[in-house]
Amino acid sequence: MISPIFSRHDWSHQEIQALLELPLVDLLWQAQQVHRIANPGYRVQLASLLSVKTGGCQEDCAYCPQSLHHSSDVGGRPELELEVESVLNRARMARDAGAHRFCMGWAWREIRDGAPFEAMLAMVRGVRALGLEACVTAGMLTAPQAMRLAEAGLTAYNHNLDTSPEHYDAIISTRTYQERLETLERVRSSGIQLCCGGIIGMGESGADRASLLQVLAGFNPHPESVPINALVPVEGTPLQELAAVDPLDLVRMVATARILMPHSRVRLSAGREQLNREAQILCLLAGADSIFYGDTLLTTGNPAVAADQELLAAAGVRLELVELR
Ligand code: SAM
Ligand code: DTB
Ligand code: SF4
Secondary structure, three states: OOOOOOOOOOOHHHHHHHOOOOHHHHHHHHHHHHHHOOOOOOOEEEEEEEEEOOEEEOEEEEEOOOOOOOOOOOOOOOOOOOOOHHHHHHHHHHHOOOEEEEEEOOOOOOOOOHHHHHHHHHHHHEEEEEEEEEEOOOEEOOOHHHHHHOOOOEEEEEEOOOOOOOOOOOEOOOOOHHHHHHHHHHHHHHHOEEOOOOEOOOOOOHHHHHHHHHHEEEEEEEEOOOEEEEEEOOOOOOOOOOOOOOOHHHHHHHHHHHHHHOOEEEEOOOHHHOOOOHHHHHHHHHHEEEOOOOEEOOOOEEOOOOHHHHHHHHOOOEOOOOOOO
């Protein structure tokens, strides 16, 4: 069915900032209306995450515990880079626990050709064969690599803009905003869906949040998936001392993303452990229609599966279900 909600790509900074600053009840009312009209039969997608290659990353992203540049220690995990069967076992377990999408992360600056990339392709094929959506996040990639991932059946590639163009240099020094945009363009050209979002709570201003959303909403078509993360401050990273974001700021960010990108899946991502049950339900009401599901994200914690099942039941939401063939 064609939805009567029209997607715009020309939102002005002022319009977006005005949405972010609306009285909360009015913002939620607008977001709810857009969400329910654009997405009839509203269902929440559970996505499970697995870190296939953990730590030792050459990039210097101030928030990230996996950067070589920080003293944060994320080692000590068995390396799964070439372990296709182990990864697929984890995907099967995630599916059996109720996940609809399986996301795999590599702490790489960029994908390189060779055995680990061939294993990544086999993992993607295997995850798809289980009936799950497959998402990969592994840094920058070339056009031929994007084509090979598309041929393997990859549903989506995650590559975040993380913050506004203006605040970016305060957070990441080893890769430019333009390089991120170029990676996103290559993903899009290969026909793979875009998963692209950002993080709040990294010392950015309200204007920065509006600016990030403006870049995201400017994509035509909009990214199919928009993760909204709250910073998880990890000891040993330069952002370790930052105060936790106000949960209502996360609600505002989700609601505004929903209004700007009506048909995208807006994912309530990192930082849920800092939210109580009611704040998470407010995020769902604001238009979030996916959460990460499973006891860990990549290296940090996530609410326990049992707690999430209780949360989803309390909220009364319906879930996306895997069709078993
Ligand atoms: N290396 C790849 C890349 O950067 O594209 C993939 C992995 S990276 C960990 C994926 C995303 O996780 C980052 O872009 C960032 O948005 C998010 N992330 C990482 N550390 C985080 C933290 N401490 N709090 C919130 N989000 C975080
Ligand atoms: C995204 O935007 N959030 C997820 C997923 N994409 C890959 C990752 C969050 C990572 C949080 C920090 C960690 O667990 O290492
Ligand atoms: Fe590396 Fe990705 Fe972490 Fe940046 S966010 S340090 S690219 S793993």
